[in-house]
Amino acid sequence: MSTPLRVAVLGCGVVGSQVVRLLQENGDDLAARIGAPIELVGVAVRRLDAPRDVELAEHLITTDAVELVTRADLVVEVIGGIEPARTLILSALENGASVVTANKALLAEDGATLFEAAEKAGRDLYYEAAVAGAIPILRPLRESLAGDSITKVIGIVNGTTNYILDKMDSQGSGFLEALAEAQELGYAEADPTADVEGFDAAAKAAILASLAFHTRVTASDVYREGISEVTAADVASAKAMDSVVKLLAIVELKGDQVGVRVHPAMIPRRHPLANVREAYNAVFVESEAAGQLMFYGRGAGGAPTASAVLGDLVTVARHRLAGTKGAGESAYAARAIQPMGETLTRYHVAIDVDDTAGVLATIAGAFAEHGVSIQTVRQEGRDQDAQLVVVSHDATDAQLAATVAHLRSMDVVRDVTSVMRVEGIDA
Amino acid sequence: MSTPLRVAVLGCGVVGSQVVRLLQENGDDLAARIGAPIELVGVAVRRLDAPRDVELAEHLITTDAVELVTRADLVVEVIGGIEPARTLILSALENGASVVTANKALLAEDGATLFEAAEKAGRDLYYEAAVAGAIPILRPLRESLAGDSITKVIGIVNGTTNYILDKMDSQGSGFLEALAEAQELGYAEADPTADVEGFDAAAKAAILASLAFHTRVTASDVYREGISEVTAADVASAKAMDSVVKLLAIVELKGDQVGVRVHPAMIPRRHPLANVREAYNAVFVESEAAGQLMFYGRGAGGAPTASAVLGDLVTVARHRLAGTKGAGESAYAARAIQPMGETLTRYHVAIDVDDTAGVLATIAGAFAEHGVSIQTVRQEGRDQDAQLVVVSHDATDAQLAATVAHLRSMDVVRDVTSVMRVEGIDA
Numbered sequence: 001m002s003t004p005l006r007v008a009v010l011g012c013g014v015v016g017s018q019v020v021r022l023l024q025e026n027g028d029d030l031a032a033r034i035g036a037p038i039e040l041v042g043v044a045v046r047r048l049d050a051p052r053d054v055e056l057a058e059h060l061i062t063t064d065a066v067e068l069v070t071r072a073d074l075v076v077e078v079i080g081g082i083e084p085a086r087t088l089i090l091s092a093l094e095n096g097a098s099v100v101t102a103n104k105a106l107l108a109e110d111g112a113t114l115f116e117a118a119e120k121a122g123r124d125l126y127y128e129a130a131v132a133g134a135i136p137i138l139r140p141l142r143e144s145l146a147g148d149s150i151t152k153v154i155g156i157v158n159g160t161t162n163y164i165l166d167k168m169d170s171q172g173s174g175f176l177e178a179l180a181e182a183q184e185l186g187y188a189e190a191d192p193t194a195d196v197e198g199f200d201a202a203a204k205a206a207i208l209a210s211l212a213f214h215t216r217v218t219a220s221d222v223y224r225e226g227i228s229e230v231t232a233a234d235v236a237s238a239k240a241m242d243s244v245v246k247l248l249a250i251v252e253l254k255g256d257q258v259g260v261r262v263h264p265a266m267i268p269r270r271h272p273l274a275n276v277r278e279a280y281n282a283v284f285v286e287s288e289a290a291g292q293l294m295f296y297g298r299g300a301g302g303a304p305t306a307s308a309v310l311g312d313l314v315t316v317a318r319h320r321l322a323g324t325k326g327a328g329e330s331a332y333a334a335r336a337i338q339p340m341g342e343t344l345t346r347y348h349v350a351i352d353v354d355d356t357a358g359v360l361a362t363i364a365g366a367f368a369e370h371g372v373s374i375q376t377v378r379q380e381g382r383d384q385d386a387q388l389v390v391v392s393h394d395a396t397d398a399q400l401a402a403t404v405a406h407l408r409s410m411d412v413v414r415d416v417t418s419v420m421r422v423e424g425i426d427a
Numbered sequence: 428m429s430t431p432l433r434v435a436v437l438g439c440g441v442v443g444s445q446v447v448r449l450l451q452e453n454g455d456d457l458a459a460r461i462g463a464p465i466e467l468v469g470v471a472v473r474r475l476d477a478p479r480d481v482e483l484a485e486h487l488i489t490t491d492a493v494e495l496v497t498r499a500d501l502v503v504e505v506i507g508g509i510e511p512a513r514t515l516i517l518s519a520l521e522n523g524a525s526v527v528t529a530n531k532a533l534l535a536e537d538g539a540t541l542f543e544a545a546e547k548a549g550r551d552l553y554y555e556a557a558v559a560g561a562i563p564i565l566r567p568l569r570e571s572l573a574g575d576s577i578t579k580v581i582g583i584v585n586g587t588t589n590y591i592l593d594k595m596d597s598q599g600s601g602f603l604e605a606l607a608e609a610q611e612l613g614y615a616e617a618d619p620t621a622d623v624e625g626f627d628a629a630a631k632a633a634i635l636a637s638l639a640f641h642t643r644v645t646a647s648d649v650y651r652e653g654i655s656e657v658t659a660a661d662v663a664s665a666k667a668m669d670s671v672v673k674l675l676a677i678v679e680l681k682g683d684q685v686g687v688r689v690h691p692a693m694i695p696r697r698h699p700l701a702n703v704r705e706a707y708n709a710v711f712v713e714s715e716a717a718g719q720l721m722f723y724g725r726g727a728g729g730a731p732t733a734s735a736v737l738g739d740l741v742t743v744a745r746h747r748l749a750g751t752k753g754a755g756e757s758a759y760a761a762r763a764i765q766p767m768g769e770t771l772t773r774y775h776v777a778i779d780v781d782d783t784a785g786v787l788a789t790i791a792g793a794f795a796e797h798g799v800s801i802q803t804v805r806q807e808g809r810d811q812d813a814q815l816v817v818v819s820h821d822a823t824d825a826q827l828a829a830t831v832a833h834l835r836s837m838d839v840v841r842d843v844t845s846v847m848r849v850e851g852i853d854a
Contacts, residue, residue: 022574022716032641032759033573128571134717136563136571144555144563146460147449147737214459272723275702289449290561290734293724296699297717307717310574324751332459 004039005317008072008097010065010088011079012045015102015129017054018306019076024054030310034317042068053302070095074317076309077101078129082109089114093121098316098325100309102129108203108219111210115329124325126312131204132157132281134304135297136311141211141285142327149288150212152252154423157204159279159299160195161227161247163187165235165264166277169244174232187279197226198262201249208283209251209260214333217251217260223340225263234418237350237389238266240378244274248423257338266348267424274424341398346375346425348391350418351407355386359412363388366410370403371395385414391422431466432744435499435524437492437515438506439472442529442556444480445733446503451481457737461744469495471506480729497522501744503736504528505556509536516541520548525743525752527736529556535630535646538637542756551752553739558631559584559708561731562724563738568638568712569754576715577639579679581850584631586706586726587622588654588674590614592662592691593704596671601659614706624653625674625689632676635710636687640680641760644687650767652690661845664777664816665693667805671701675850684765693775694851701851711851768825773802773852775818777845778834782813786839790815793837797830798822812841818849 007023009016023030023040031037043056044065062068065088069075075092077099079085085106092099094117101107107114107130118125128138132155141150156162160182167178179196182188194200202222209217227247238245243266252259267274272294276282281299286292298304319325353359360379367374373393380387392400407413434450436443450457450467458464470483471492489495492515496502502519504526506512512533519526521544528534534541534557545552555565559582568577583589587609594605606623609615621627629649636644654674665672670693679686694701699721703709708726713719725731746752780786787806794801800820807814819827834840 018716026574026576029576030574033754033757135720136567139566139571140563143742144566144738145734146741147453147457147739148734149453149456272702275699287734289445289730289737291725291728291731293562293722295720295722297720301718303716304718307572307575307714310716311571312574314573315570318754322751324749327460327745330460 002036002321004037005034005073005320006039006041006071007074007076007313008042008044008068009040009076009078010044010068011077012043012052013078014302015078015305015309016043017052018302019078019309020056021054022306022310030314033314035321036317038317041072044068066091069097072097073320074313075099076313077103078309080105082106086110086113090117093117093123093125096121096123098124098320100126100312100316102127102305102309104130104200104203104207108206112216119328122325124316124319126316126326128312129305129308131207132283133297133299133301134307135281135283135295135299137283137295138211140295141208145287145290148290150253150285151288152250152286153208153212153283154273155204155208155249155283156246156273156276156281157249157283157299158195158201158247159281160188160192161201162276162281163279164196165227165230165245165247168230168232168235169239172232172236175228175230196228198224198247201247201262205249205251205260205262208249209258210331212251213253213258213335214330215258215335216331217258217337221260221337223261223263227264230264231418234420237348237418241266241348242269243267244269245420246273250423254338254344256335258335259338259343261340261343263421265421265423271424341396343397344394345397345400346392346394346422347400347404348389348418348420348422349404349407349416351388351390351416352414353386353388354412354414356412359386360388362410362412363390363407366406367392367403370399370406372399372403429463429748431464432461432500432747433466433468433498434501434503434740435469435471435495436467436503436505437471437495438504439470439479440505441729442505442732442736443470445729446505446736447483448481449733449737457741460741462748463744465744468499471495493518496524499524500747501740502526503740504530505736507532509533513537513540517544520544520550520552523548523550525551525747527553527739527743529554529732529736531557531627531630531634535633538756539643546755549752551743551746553743553753555739556732556735558634559710559722560724560726560728561734562708562710562722562726564710564722565638567722568635572714572717575717577680577712578715579677579713580635580639580710581700582631582635582676582710583673583700583703583708584676584710584726585622585628585674586708587615587619588628589703589708590706591623592654592657592672592674595657595659595662596666599659599663602655602657623655625651628674628676628689632678632687632689635676636678636685637758639678640685640762641757642685642762643758644685644764648687648764650688650690654691657691658845661847664775664845667816668693668775669696670694671696672847673700677850681765681771683762685762686765686770688767688770690848692848692850698851768823770824771821772824772827773819773821773849774827774831775816775845775847775849776831776834776843778815778817778843779841780813780815781839781841783839786813787815789837789839790817790834793833794819794830797826797833799826799830
């Protein structure tokens with residue numbers, strides 16, 4: 001066997017401590033699978049005396065991450081956030097190390113800088129753990145489907161919001177109630193903004209779109225709506241249509257443009273994504289030859305994320321021993337981003353109206369005026385007033401938004417009680 | 428860009444014609460993703476004048492596969508079966524070509540010979556398409572989970588039998604009726620033996636076990652039962668337990684032994700595999716760190732299988748350009764195969780009994796005599812007689828089989844109407 005490969009781990013929180021545990025427990029298997037032993041040379045932490053979930057020899061712990069990366073062949077970055085993670089990754093690559101990271105925020109904001117540095121250094125930068133935790137999804141998109149043409153990816157890529165929406169669906173609770181429950185159980189953070197407002201999912205959508213369509217996509221390219229305005233009425237309305245509300249990250253190829261969006265949407269219960277419960281994640285992929293695929297598993301948590309990190313570590317270690325590297329960033333297609341207003345979507349709209357003769361014709365006229373064709377209308381009379389539930393055919397998001405604004409201004413309309421996009425009807 | 432890589436395709440049937448189509452249609456994308464253009468140098472067929480699903484220049488068609496492999500850098504083998512596929516693959520490797528194959532039967536019978544030849548030649552032998560068609564499952568097992576410890580894989584890896592069992596479940600039809608429908612729709616062959624008796628699934632189980640547990644497993648190591656004896660009563664009995672019957676390929680690590688088996692089993696409807704409908708495939712993976720994962724998609728068909736072949740082709744082409752190869756066979760663990768009799772399973776047994784006082788105690792005694800503990804008993808009285816439905820706890824398969832034989836010999840037992848293993852209860 002070769003001389004040991006020196007591994008440095010940056011960060012020893014929920015994920016880092018599990019990476020360290022697996023490195024220590026599975027050393028023999030890792031050596032057999034790589035073809036060389038792995039030697040943990042250090043773990044960089046912020047505070048030496050912080051409590052940790054893993055036993056670690058004292059001489060391995062350091063607060064000097066900058067120095068640590070200079071003496072490693074393989075660097076695992078699980079600090080998260082933009083800085084100091086970016087500087088440390090760039091420094092590791094410059095020093096000739098291969099890097100494995102789980103840092104979705106950094107990749108989605110400034111991946112290009114990292115990929116260029118890796119290319120220049122002739123080293124690997126792998127990041128399977130950055131999207132959907134333990135679920136192998138980036139490698140299938142990059143490699144398994146490399147001979148196919150991906151047309152659309154729909155992901156449930158944020159466990160916190162899926163947990164909240166699942167509870168709203170199964171218990172009929174409102175958003176704040178379900179959020180409080182998620183926070184109590186540790187599925188949501190004290191400040192839940194990054195999750196519930198869709199920032200986390202948007203970063204993952206950018207990464208998925210980049211890989212699926214060989215185009216550089218950053219977080220700022222992603223249209224984003226969170227779930228904080230999803231109401232119990234929306235969820236009930238979905239139920240009445242035998243559907244369920246999910247926060248979806250959708251990336252698709254439309255002509256030569258790439259659509260990238262994150263928003264809540266209703267999907268039919270028979271869709272494979274509808275059965276993704278609690279904090280699980282899943283990614284649904286449509287491609288020209290393979291057809292429909294789905295990948296399902298744990299999207300977060302220390303051990304699941306560490307599993308993905310270690311898988312990458314084995315790959316980059318093998319490459320290192322073979323004196324080679326994997327394919328780098330693939331952005332050859334350089335497609336444009338489709339503006340959200342031009343994206344084809346369908347809307348579900350629930351409207352409280354005066355129960356007068358001809359009200360349906362008036363409402364239908366408003367849709368027609370904006371060029372939106374109606375797929376179904378359900379009318380529910382209730383004494384003095386009535387509710388109309390309309391599901392449109394595909395139209396541009398701008399047409400649909402204009403229709404809703406128009407509806408709100410109409411005299412016969414008492415209230416627009418629910419507006420939500422609908423996905424997965426054709427699947 | 429480099430000089431073109433020469434590709435030979437052996438076989439131009441359902442899969443081969445789709446491989447050729449994708450090579451021709453996606454040439455520019457493939458070149459961008461590989462870093463060099465692909466040149467199709469020939470397609471080997473059995474009969475020059477056979478009808479084909481793809482347009483192909485006449486000079487590319489040949490019946491001389493032996494000669495064709497001598498002038499290719501990359502050889503795609505989609506003939507299937509043992510010979511001449513084996514000889515051609517060995518010859519291709521000896522001639523310095525990298526090989527991509529979809530040939531599960533050959534890999535499960537004599538993979539070792541092929542892997543050794545690939546190792547000796549310093550070339551890649553990739554075979555993602557051999558298991559579960561378009562679903563990326565081998566690459567995740569080999570690479571994404573390489574830093575984790577896989578404990579169990581449960582696959583629905585045969586579309587024909589899943590289609591038949593799904594129809595039996597949804598329509599209440601018997602096996603022969605559902606088989607006839609599958610044959611009419613092209614989901615089952617005129618001679619359905621390889622599918623319905625589990626030979627196809629057993630080959631895939633052997634491949635999955637080899638990869639999951641780093642051990643050489645061949646088709647002859649696999650315990651195999653097909654679905655031809657699954658009755659409408661079995662399916663109804665499963666329904667009564669809110670379960671469904673599926674043909675499962677199960678590979679698991681028990682101590683330092685590998686269990687490998689294919690048989691029909693009842694699984695609860697809430698299990699992710701229970702919702703795999705029609706001819707779809709899915710593979711459920713349990714590992715120490717990642718937890719539960721599932722991969723879902725089309726397991727057969729020309730285009731889906733071709734997607735997997737092309738994904739491998741891109742990878743081995745990149746390796747070739749980089750002057751390297753991927754990790755070869757990993758059989759370092761060399762574990763023993765667990766005999767089926769020692770495998771822990773649970774049984775569902777439905778028994779028609781005399782409706783006399785104490786019959787339940789008598790039946791329970793028979794289970795106890797063989798050391799089998801009972802999890803649940805459901806008793807359904809019907810006039811003169813009664814039916815007992817027993818689900819056991821885990822016991823060895825030998826103990827459970829002995830219990831059933833004992834039951835059949837008992838005076839109070841009129842008939843054992845359904846015996847089936849139960850899986851996925853703890854999932």
